[in-house]
Amino acid sequence: MADSVRVDVWLWAVRVYKTRSLATAACKAGHVRVNGERAKPAQTVRIGDEVIARTDRDHILGVRALLLKRVGAPVAREAVDDRTPPPPPRTEAPAPILRDRGAGRPTKRERRDLERLRSR
Template sequence: MRIDKYLWCVRYYKTRNIATEACKKGHITVNGQAAKASREVFATDKITLRKDQITYKLTVLDVPPNRVGAKLVDIYRKDETPAEAFEHLELLKLSKDYYRAKGTGRPTKKDRRDIDDFHYYDEDDNIDNNTETTNESEV
């Protein structure tokens, strides 16, 4: 089976075209050698692929007849990706989860709602204080 079809069958890529493009870009190696999309895959081959800033390491256990369900993927491959790779991805997600610097650009919708909530409470406090002072002066 072709490497692009195999990676599509075991659900590493959503379409064969995306898998083929990854091969063309050199993101996939088989047994340490860069693989073209037409490269044949056999049992015991070791595949390394780079996807979403993670380097996956797989061992082919068997070749599926066609695309398999997510629960059956482990029959056809053994995932040897180190856990540190996934932890590194989590750190990257957290580092990207920053907020824009204050004073740069227009307020977002969330900023506007926060500002409105803040002003709403301030106005209530002032109204309550004014009514109390007028009641005290009348007495």
């Protein structure tokens, strides 16, 4: 078995990115770091390395096993030590203020009432 794997192949195999070309593009764009250093697509990862990959947020992943092919989700989970902190809780936004359709522009009084409501 190999003692190292390309970082773009590993990220694709453990299902961080949907395609290998997306993983390669993320590496080229600087969204992937291996042990704190910016990674090129062909950089190798070894067991015990820390990979930080940015998708919708930063994923902090430890390399437990080296994979050359994309595998099922249960096997992929075993190959990764996921140290990503949980996302912050969502805050509830107030319901948008809607006007009746065809009501036209608000009058000065209605506009002031709307601004008063929005500022709360």
